[in-house]
Amino acid sequence: MLNIVVMIKQVPDSSEVEIDPVKMTLNRTKARNVVNAADLNALEYALRIKDKVGANITVISMGPPMADAAIIECMARGADRGILITDRAFAGADTYPTGLTLAATIAKLGNVDIVFGGDETTDSSTGHVGPGVAEFLGIDQITYAKEVDYEDGYVIATRDLEDGDEIVKVHTPVLVTVLLNSNVPRHQSLRKKIDAIRKGVESWGINELGLKPEWVGLRGSPTIVRSMKAIKEPEHLHKTITLDKIDEVVADLVSKNIIKVGGK
Amino acid sequence: MSEFDVIVIGAGPAGSSAAIKLAQGGMNVLLVERGDPPGTKNVSGAVLWGDELSKVVPDWERSAPIERYVTRKEVAFLTEKSKIAISYSSQDLMERKSGKIIVRGKFDQWLARKAKDAGAMLVTGITIDKLVIDGGKVIGVMQDGDVITSDAVIVAEGANPRVLINSGLRPKLSDHDVALGIKETIKLPENVINERFNVDSKGGYASEFVLGFLDDGILSGGFLYTNRDTVSLGIVASLDRLRANGMTHSYDIMGKFEEHPFIKNLIKDGIPDEYAAHLVPEGGLASMPKLYGNGYLVTGDAAMFTFSNGMVLQGINYAITSGILAAETILENKGKISEETLSNYVNKLRNSYVLSDLYTFNGIQNVTWSDFTQKTMPKILDSVMMSMFDERGMPKKHLMQVLSAAVKSNGMKYTELISSGYRMMRKM
Amino acid sequence: MKIEEKLSLLNYKTDRSYAHITIDPDICATCPDHFCVFACPANCYTLINGKLNFKYEDCVECGTCDIACSHGSVKWTLPKGDNGVIYKYG
Ligand SMILES: Cc1cc2nc3c(=O)[nH]c(=O)nc-3n(C[C@H](O)[C@H](O)[C@H](O)COP(=O)(O)OP(=O)(O)OC[C@H]3O[C@@H](n4cnc5c(N)ncnc54)[C@H](O)[C@@H]3O)c2cc1C
Ligand SMILES: Cc1cc2nc3c(=O)[nH]c(=O)nc-3n(C[C@H](O)[C@H](O)[C@H](O)COP(=O)(O)OP(=O)(O)OC[C@H]3O[C@@H](n4cnc5c(N)ncnc54)[C@H](O)[C@@H]3O)c2cc1C
Ligand code: SF4
Ligand code: SF4
Numbered sequence: 001m002l003n004i005v006v007m008i009k010q011v012p013d014s015s016e017v018e019i020d021p022v023k024m025t026l027n028r029t030k031a032r033n034v035v036n037a038a039d040l041n042a043l044e045y046a047l048r049i050k051d052k053v054g055a056n057i058t059v060i061s062m063g064p065p066m067a068d069a070a071i072i073e074c075m076a077r078g079a080d081r082g083i084l085i086t087d088r089a090f091a092g093a094d095t096y097p098t099g100l101t102l103a104a105t106i107a108k109l110g111n112v113d114i115v116f117g118g119d120e121t122t123d124s125s126t127g128h129v130g131p132g133v134a135e136f137l138g139i140d141q142i143t144y145a146k147e148v149d150y151e152d153g154y155v156i157a158t159r160d161l162e163d164g165d166e167i168v169k170v171h172t173p174v175l176v177t178v179l180l181n182s183n184v185p186r187h188q189s190l191r192k193k194i195d196a197i198r199k200g201v202e203s204w205g206i207n208e209l210g211l212k213p214e215w216v217g218l219r220g221s222p223t224i225v226r227s228m229k230a231i232k233e234p235e236h237l238h239k240t241i242t243l244d245k246i247d248e249v250v251a252d253l254v255s256k257n258i259i260k261v262g263g264k
Numbered sequence: 265m266s267e268f269d270v271i272v273i274g275a276g277p278a279g280s281s282a283a284i285k286l287a288q289g290g291m292n293v294l295l296v297e298r299g300d301p302p303g304t305k306n307v308s309g310a311v312l313w314g315d316e317l318s319k320v321v322p323d324w325e326r327s328a329p330i331e332r333y334v335t336r337k338e339v340a341f342l343t344e345k346s347k348i349a350i351s352y353s354s355q356d357l358m359e360r361k362s363g364k365i366i367v368r369g370k371f372d373q374w375l376a377r378k379a380k381d382a383g384a385m386l387v388t389g390i391t392i393d394k395l396v397i398d399g400g401k402v403i404g405v406m407q408d409g410d411v412i413t414s415d416a417v418i419v420a421e422g423a424n425p426r427v428l429i430n431s432g433l434r435p436k437l438s439d440h441d442v443a444l445g446i447k448e449t450i451k452l453p454e455n456v457i458n459e460r461f462n463v464d465s466k467g468g469y470a471s472e473f474v475l476g477f478l479d480d481g482i483l484s485g486g487f488l489y490t491n492r493d494t495v496s497l498g499i500v501a502s503l504d505r506l507r508a509n510g511m512t513h514s515y516d517i518m519g520k521f522e523e524h525p526f527i528k529n530l531i532k533d534g535i536p537d538e539y540a541a542h543l544v545p546e547g548g549l550a551s552m553p554k555l556y557g558n559g560y561l562v563t564g565d566a567a568m569f570t571f572s573n574g575m576v577l578q579g580i581n582y583a584i585t586s587g588i589l590a591a592e593t594i595l596e597n598k599g600k601i602s603e604e605t606l607s608n609y610v611n612k613l614r615n616s617y618v619l620s621d622l623y624t625f626n627g628i629q630n631v632t633w634s635d636f637t638q639k640t641m642p643k644i645l646d647s648v649m650m651s652m653f654d655e656r657g658m659p660k661k662h663l664m665q666v667l668s669a670a671v672k673s674n675g676m677k678y679t680e681l682i683s684s685g686y687r688m689m690r691k692m
Numbered sequence: 693m694k695i696e697e698k699l700s701l702l703n704y705k706t707d708r709s710y711a712h713i714t715i716d717p718d719i720c721a722t723c724p725d726h727f728c729v730f731a732c733p734a735n736c737y738t739l740i741n742g743k744l745n746f747k748y749e750d751c752v753e754c755g756t757c758d759i760a761c762s763h764g765s766v767k768w769t770l771p772k773g774d775n776g777v778i779y780k781y782g
Contacts, residue, residue: 187773426768594752
């Protein structure tokens with residue numbers, strides 16, 4: 001049976017994060033914590049492979065103790081096992097030690113055929129972590145996947161690139177990062193959620209992973225944040241155009257050379 | 265063997281209170297809530313009256329997210345240009361702290377957490393489809409085709425009782441069973457609230473309004489409660505009047521209320537932060553489903569346990585009490601759950617204020633939802649006040665003369681006023 | 693403030709795989725009252741050129757339309773799981 005790992009991150013619901021009007025920083029405290037949306041799309045592809053050929057799906061997440069709720073939610077959707085990587089030593093990690101820590105977790109699990117992740121998160125959205133994990137593990141990677149299938153030892157994926165789609169077929173082991181909204185995640189099931197709560201989420205710390213404190217967390221982070229600036233959104237000129245005026249508008253845009261109509 | 269002793273559907277005040285009591289009694293409880301976290305689906309004023317919660321969470325006020333304590337209570341009639349109010353501020357009200365103003369988004373999450381701490385299994389983000397009934401006995405719940413079994417189920421799903429309807433245990437709701445509540449939460453700085461509503465930082469203002477200025481047969485009450493740094497403003501509108509009118513949008517009633525000069529002033533410079541709508545049980549005894557059956561009990565709004573007389577709207581306290589009583593009934597009959605043993609729930613309700621209030625005030629909705637209370641009375645009061653205070657250098661008249669003139673000018677007979685007033689006093 | 697602006701204050705988790713409320717357009721086509729349009733507090737039911745238009749995305753799950761429609765057009769269920777409206781205050 002295939003062994004699949006899905007990496008998920010608990011993030012504040014982006015639609016609820018408010019900008020502090022004075023400090024101009026993000027106020028995340030009021031927002032609900034949710035599973036990063038693209039990670040649910042990644043999980044859904046893992047579950048489809050499980051439905052098709054059978055697989056053991058382990059969900060892993062690095063985060064604070066309360067992130068176990070995010071893992072339980074993934075198990076309620078069909079994942080078999082959940083591991084929370086949590087330790088004071090991991091705090092303040094940038095994407096480099098985050099990738100390293102996740103890679104160490106996957107290495108410790110052993111015999112992993114496919115690693116799934118979101119392409120990026122809604123709270124930091126660097127997109128570094130997936131590729132970083134693949135490099136640390138020394139396995140192939142497929143990024144920006146919008147369709148994912150599995151057949152006889154190969155992952156077949158459609159990558160959404162700027163100039164078109166690219167279909168790739170890569171032998172396992174492979175890491176796949178999945179695009180947001182590339183599928184509709186299945187619902188949670190009460191049966192599975194009860195079982196997940198009973199089973200519980202395993203908790204691994206720095207000792208379980210055999211990592212050194214200077215490799216992880218803030219100490220292991222090469223990024224130095226010098227300052228942060230809030231960028232003011234430019235004012236938009238909103239204009240409502242009724243349908244019967246559309247011809248005028250088009251004519252106007254054509255006359256200003258903003259758009260072209262018909263032919264080349 | 266069932267998987268759980270009890271499954272509780274809904275982690276509102278009724279469900280969480282029940283789950284706490286059951287878990288404290290050593291039962292293996294599953295509490296299922298569709299909102300994640302609990303509270304994200306619920307709408308209420310909200311003033312929590314009384315201290316029922318201390319029965320399951322002693323000292324609950326210490327950890328509960330309470331915004332303010334009601335220290336100023338008003339009941340006001342709004343006509344087009346006037347506000348006639350009875351305002352009550354009292355040292356006693358302050359000391360007894362009987363009205364706690366809460367925000368359900370925070371409160372329900374806190375209370376559900378208490379159920380979890382007490383040992384109940386809390387599962388959020390899951391919607392129960394219906395009860396599973398086998399040979400006339402409720403044996404569990406169904407979700408997406410899966411059956412989870414239990415010896416008993418407590419239905420605490422609130423005013424839109426889909427589980428009961430889907431299980432064939434109550435008919436669909438009608439215009440007479442419920443009213444439509446619409447609410448807005450408006451941000452105002454804490455110090456502005458203190459000044460504007462004349463309360464200190466712990467004290468709060470709670471007012472109910474009779475919206476006498478609405479025309480074309482629309483009947484609606486209104487409310488305004490002060491939270492710490494937001495104000496809850498809302499209406500509760502009668503559905504059968506809205507239907508009879510047939511051309512007014514429910515949300516426009518809310519719009520008219522917030523645009524009323526007196527209300528507009530109170531929320532001046534406020535920033536609207538949320539809009540919400542929810543049903544409110546209004547039908548009293550006539551709307552109630554069967555409260556118990558073989559293997560299940562119905563609590564809170566799902567049982568239509570609310571009380572409103574135009575001066576207060578209460579449901580949270582009824583929900584908490586009915587939840588606790590349902591839990592008690594099950595605890596007392598552990599291992600012998602049947603329709604007969606569970607029938608004791610109704611006795612418990614009768615002995616508490618829950619059902620006794622509903623019997624005492626049976627039919628009050630015909631008074632609160634009447635043209636007399638909502639339209640004629642405010643207009644008469646308005647005319648009386650106006651002629652009393654409108655100094656035009658005319659000789660003063662006796663109050664009775666003023667009153668009878670006001671009654672006449674509002675197209676009513678004096679005897680009608682007396683009989684309507686008497687009916688009202690009797691019901692209230 | 694217009695109802696559209698009020699609704700824009702709300703946060704939803706929209707289920708793209710399941711519309712929890714559906715209507716029967718054939719019944720609505722002959723409806724004498726369109727009471728759903730007036731009853732729904734979230735403006736989910738609108739008349740466009742005399743034709744009923746329903747969108748479940750703005751629904752706050754109050755249940756009013758199921759009562760309002762007396763012609764059997766509305767098929768009402770709760771959203772699945774934790775989908776739908778997410779109140780901050782409620
Ligand atoms: C310049 C900069 C400075 C930062 N400084 C700090 C700091 O000082 N302190 C601090 O705490 N954070 C800091 N962060 C945030 C931190 O780097 C990221 O939260 C974390 O490393 C993950 O990166 P990301 O969210 O961009 O993930 P992405 O690379 O966008 O995520 C891609 C995918 O990787 C997986 N993934 C990402 N994170 C995790 C995780 N934790 N567990 C499991 N899977 C995961 C998910 O599948 C996700 O969809 C900083 C970020 C930046 C850009
Ligand atoms: C606008 C308004 C103002 C009000 N003001 C006040 C006030 O000031 N004071 C007062 O005392 N009362 C007030 N009420 C009434 C009060 O809100 C209710 O009486 C009270 O909330 C009832 O509690 P409950 O636990 O029975 O139901 P609810 O609070 O409605 O809780 C039911 C719970 O069940 C969950 N649920 C429903 N169906 C399912 C399902 N199928 N599966 C899983 N979970 C489900 C819901 O998400 C919810 O959390 C007001 C009501 C409204 C609408
Ligand atoms: S939903 Fe019902 S009330 Fe609305 S238009 Fe259709 S038939 Fe009429
Ligand atoms: S449930 Fe309420 S908000 Fe949703 S469509 Fe019906 S009336 Fe509108």
